[in-house]
Amino acid sequence: MTIHWLVVAPRSAVPEGDVIGVQIEGRDIALYDVDGEVYATDNVCTHGNARLCDGFVDGHEIECPLHQGKFDVRNGHPTCEPVTEKLRTYEVRIEDGQVMVGID
Template sequence: MNTDTNFSWQDAIAVEDVPADDVVGVIVAGKDLAIYCVDGDVFVSDNLCTHGHARLCDGFLEGHEIECPLHQGKFDVRSGEPTCAPVTQAIRTYPVRIENGRVYVAFE
C-alpha cells in the first residue's frame, strides 16, 4: 500500500473553480488532467480518451461517468474503468486531497 511519502502532491486548482457535477481541464506539472466534481466529491484522471484521443473535459459528465466527446465511449471517473463501447482501455486516475480550499493531486 502506498503512503503519502510515495507521492508528490501538486496544487491543481481551487475547489470553487471545479463546477458542481461537471468537469474542467487543467495542466498540472506538465500533465493534462480532467478534474470532476460529483455530489461534492472530487476525482482526477488523465484528460485524454484512450480510444479517440479527445479531451475528456470537452465531454459530458453524468453521475460518475464521463462521456468522450468524439465517439461517446464512457469511463467511471472514480476508477478510470471503461463503462461503454467503444472504449476498452482505462484512463489513469490520481489520488486527490483537499486542503485549505485547494485540490491537490498526487503523482508517483
C-alpha cells in the same frame, strides 16, 4: 513509489456535476465534481485523441466528446464502448480550499 502532492486548482473552480481540465507537470488532467467529491483522471480518452474536459458528466461517468465512449471517473474503468482501455486516475485531497492531486 513516492507521491508528490500538487495544488492544481481552487476547489471553487470545479463546478458541481461538471469537469475541468488542468495542466500539471506536463500532464493533462481532468477534475470532476460528482456529488461533492472531486476525482482526477488523465484528460485524454484512451480510445481517441479527445479531451475529456470537453465531454459530458453523467453521474459518475464522463462521456468522451469524440466517440461517446464512457468511463467511471472514480476508478477509470470503461463503462461503454468503444472504449476498452482504462483511464489513469489520481488521488485527490482538498486542503485549505485547494484541490491537490497526487503525482508519482
